[in-house]
Amino acid sequence: MRIATWNLNSVKRRVDHLTRWLAATEPDVLCIQETKCKGEDFPELPGLGYEVAAIGDGAWNGVAILSRVGLQEVTPQLVEPPTWEGKLEPRAIGATCGGLRIWSLYIPNGRTPEHEHYQYKLQWLAALAQTSKVEQRQHAHLALLGDFNVAPSDADVYDRAAFEGSTHVTAPERAGLTDLEATGLQEIPPRPLKYDHAFTFWDYRQLAFPKNRGMRIDLAYATPAVAASVTDAYSDRNARKGKGTSDHAPVVIDLDLPQDSALE
C-alpha cells in the first residue's frame, strides 16, 4: 500500500500537476492540504479511480483524502478542535481506507511566536494528540499525515540561525510533536532524493528551491505496526520543480501491512 501527503497550495491551480503526479506515482491514498476550495468544488479527477472526501471554506485551508482502496467512516474534524476567531476551520479530515485509518492534517501556521495564532497552533496540536488517543481505541492501524508547520529538529531547516524568533522551530511547537508521539505514534522520516535532508517545503521567494533553502514540515506519524511495515519513504522534490508547482513537495510512504491485520 502506498500512501502520501501533499500540501498543494490550491488544488484548482494544481489539477494538471496533480493528475500527472497521481498517474506517475500511483498512491493508493493521498492526503491533500491547502486545497483552498469548498468541498463541493473539489475538481474531478476522471479516469484515475479515486474516491474523494474533501472539506473546505473556499479561500483558505481545506483538506482532502483521495483513495482508490475504499473511503469509509469519514470524520470531518478533530475531537474537540479549537476555533479561530470563533470559527471551526477545515484543517482535519479522517477516513478508513483499505483497513488503514488515515488523517489529512493542516496544522495552523502560528504566524509569529507572539501572535494569538501561535497559541491556536499549540491548542490545535494538543487537540490532535487527544484525537490520536481516541482514534487508537477504535482503530488498530492509524496514520496521521499532513503539513504540521513544525520542523521536528534543527536539522530539518536549512539554517537554524535564519529561524531565530520564528515559528516552526520553537520548543513548545516541538513539544506538541513529542506529546503527539507519546500517545503511541512513531514518526516516519522520509529519505531525500537529493542532498542530505529530505526537505518538503521551499519558499517561493528568493530562489529558495534552487538554493535548497528548505524545511521539513510535512510529516507522517503512525502506530507501531504501521511504522514497522514501512518499506520506503521519500520526499518527492521533483514535484517541486518548474513553474506552477506547489511550494511543498509530496511525501510518499510504502507500507507492507499484513493483509489480515489490515481488516481490523
Add this chain to the structure above:
DNA sequence: ATGTCCGATGATATCGGA
C-alpha cells in the same frame, strides 16, 4: 543585485496569508 504565489475584492492594483 535582484528574486513569490494564492484567492478575494463595489477588482482591473492591492491586500492578507503563507
